[in-house]
Amino acid sequence: MEKRKARNNPEMEGPREAESAIEGLAFISKGFKNWKDGTEGFRRHEKSLCHIDAVQVMLVLPQTVPDVGEALSQAHAKEKALNRRMFVRILENMKFWGRQGLPLRGHDDAESNFMQLLPLQKLHTPELRAWLERRVDKYCSPEIQNEILQLMSHSILRNVAKSIHAAEVFSVMADECADVSNKEQLALCFRWVDQELEAHEDFVGLCQIDNISADTIVAAIRDCMLRLNLQVNRCQGQCYDGASNMAGHRSGVTKQLGDEEPRALFVHCYGHSVNLAMCDTIKTTVLTRDSLDVTSELIKSATFSSIIGQGQQSILDNYLVLQELWDEVLAGSVDPDVRARVIGVKAQMETFNFFFGISLARLVLAHGDNLSVSLQSSTMSAAEAQKIARLTVDTITKMRTENSFSMFWEATVAKRHQFDVSEPQLPRKRKRPQRYEGGDEPAYHPSSPEGHYRQLYYEVLDSAKSSIQTRFNQKGFAIYTQMENLLLKSAKGVDATDEFKAVTELYGEDLDSNLLLTQLSLLQTQLTSDDDVTFKSVLKFLRGYSTSQRQLLSEVVKLVRLILVSPATNAMSVRSFSAMRRIKTYLHSTMGQSRLNSVMLLHTHKDRTDALSVVELGNAFVDVTGSDHRRSIFGTFTDADLAA
Structure with a gap:
């Protein structure tokens, strides 16, 4: 301490130290004036004790104390x-x-x-x-809340973008829906395949659009890809609904992106396809159409709504309860419009035609519902979805037998006796329309009620089978079939020249044709060549390999990725709309777009939110x-x- 005081007080130092200290004060408080001999003065100051102390403080202080305020x-x-x-x-x-x-x-x-x-x-x-x-x-202000939410959502979005970049290819999925404030929102999702050949579907945000034209939607998709730094030439699949703005052949979204990247194959969402196929089935047959129209009127009644509130949603399971309730409703004083509706529904429920119609509709729609639920898995690929659809068609085909109809007919007639339902009757004979007249064959008229309803039974099943096949027979799926056939035929040692040519011509430089041919023959030696070789068995075999071992079959792995990357349904976009309705409610209809997107990302990617x-x-x-x-x-x- 005494030594430091001596350095700062010239009176306590010797002659040389005093002179050095006086010169030091010129650089500290008094100011330097001798500019004629400035260079010499600077050199003497560099050797002075006060300058050496200052240098030591500046070098040591930042290493020991990170903040001056804390020091x-x-x-x-x-x-x-x-x-x-x-x-x-x-x-x-x-x-x-x-x-x-x-x-x-x-x-x-x-x-x-x-x-x-x-x-x-x-x-x-x-x-x-x-x-x-x-x-x-x-x-704690709303502005700070928005900033924090944005920091969190951007962190999640960077994580998602990093995962998509690590994948070689991806598919884009989009759907539009109006929110509670009547603003059109476009949900954007991407499907990609990781290094372990597991498929993932990730929601990346909502885009508020002015209209739902194809040009607007394409601009939003391109803007999203640009923000995530995703190249269009890596997009190998598209999945939307079948609306003209999305799937239009002239100027739809799939056409515009397909012109820019021909390998971005379009798949009409299979979930929508099943729904449309079931609608076609119901509308084609008069019996089921009329039965479902009556059912629609029944559901509108407050009585059936109360039953739904108790968790019992089936009309057939509550047939007796509904018939008793109609009598109670008519016994009281009700509105004339409601009374007329109840009388109409009650009269229809007492006919065998209605009872048989909803029983048959329930049988067919149950298979459609089962197919729809199976397709909604995020890991389901378009190729695998086609197989499930074929299984459903095969099931409906097996139901079209005399034995199956007899069992259904006997069960329906037996249930009729439990309810107040009339006996089955033949419809009155009608003359065949003039446009169908021709030839000498007489018009067909069933000889018994069972024959009449047998004809309707077969008609509904044929319509369901045809509708599913038509809706699932999509143009873009042909190449996926060829890729899967190439893989399976090669694994079994069967000639697949046509499939190999079609696949390599489409994907060009993405697949090394010579190397792919070599690796396909190698795959044959690694797998057991029998009739049990399926895409799932090949996939299981490849997943059993380590990342380094898969390099031996690198082109085969690319082929598998191209098959897996195509989504079966656009269910992820629909689920995001469900989340949007939970977040942006009537009470929060003024929520800004930035906050809505931030909360949507945090709420949708819960695992990633937990990892923040x-x-x-x-x-x-x-x-x-x-x-x-x-x-x-x-x-x-x-x-x-x-x-x-």
Whole structure:
């Protein structure tokens, strides 16, 4: 201490030290004036004790103390640590609200869910009470909430984009729907295949569009790809609904993207296809169409709505209950319109024609529903979906036998006796229309009610079979069939020259034809060549290989990826709309697009939301450009702030 005082006080030093100290003051407080001998003065100052001390301080201080404020005051360091702990609580709350898809804001900021949850936590954290009583720097405003949500959602989006980039190819899925504020939203999803040959479908956001024209939707898809840095030439599949703006052959979305990338094959969502096939089946036959029309009128009644509320949704399972309720309704005083509707429904339910119609419709629609549910898996590929559809068609075909009809007829007639339903009757004979007249063959008229309903039974089954085959016979699926046949025929040692030529011509440089031919023959030696070789068995065999071992069959793996990357349905987009309706409700119809997208990503990708690091989010919040004030308040977040 005495030595340092001597360095700063010329009177306590010797003649040379005093002269050096006086010159040092010129560079510290008095100012330097002898510019004539300035160079010599600078050199002497570099050797002075005060300059050496200053250099040592500047070199040592940044290594030992990260912040000047902390070096000057330990209280400031403690305040920063407290601020970090409180802000971690805010980040954890935001993470919870976003993951659960819950609204943060209320009628005003004080009544918001976010601000009401924090006071509950202050009971266990006294420091949080003082934080919330601050007038400034609470970091709880709606603007800060939006910024935090955006940081979290961008982190998830970067994670998703990284996964898609790691995959060699991807498919795009899109669908549009109006939200509660009547704004058109376009849901965008991508399907990709990871290194373990597992398919994934990821929602990447909602895009608010002015209209649903093909040009607008294509522009939104391209903008999304640009933001995620995805190249169009890596898009190998498209999956939309069958509307003209999406699947139009002249200017639809699939046509415009297909012109830019011919390998982006279009698959009409199989979920929509099943729905349309069942609608075609019901509308084609008069019996089922009329029965379902009566059912529609029945469902509109308040009586059936009360039964649905009890968890019993089947008309056939509640036939007696409904018949008794109609009598009770008619016995009371009801509105004339309701009375007329009840009388009509009651009369129809007493006829065998209606009873047989809904029983047959239930039989066919059950298979359609089972097919639809099976297709909604995110891991389901278009090629595998076709096989499931063929299984359903085969099942319906086996039902078209005399034995199957006899069993169905006997069960229906037996149930008729349990209900107040009339006996089956033949319809009156009608003359065949003039346009069908020709030849000497007389018009066919069934000789018994069973024969009449047998004809209707076969007609409905034929219509269902034909409708499913027609809806699933898509142009873009032909190449997937050829790719799968190439793989399976080669594994069995069967000639697949035509399939090999078609696949290699389409994908060009994506597949090395010579190397693929060699690896297909190698695959044959590795697999057991018998009739049990299926795509699933080949896939299981490849998944059993390690990543390095798959290099031996690299082109075969590419072929498998191209088969897997095509989605079977666009169910992921539809699920995102369900999430949108839970998040943007009538009470929160003014939610901004940025906040809606952020919460949608957090709510949809729950696993990725759980994996978000609060420490990294805190540092990202502090490191925003021009945020020196935030750094002075929080400093740097560490894992110690989580344990506090």
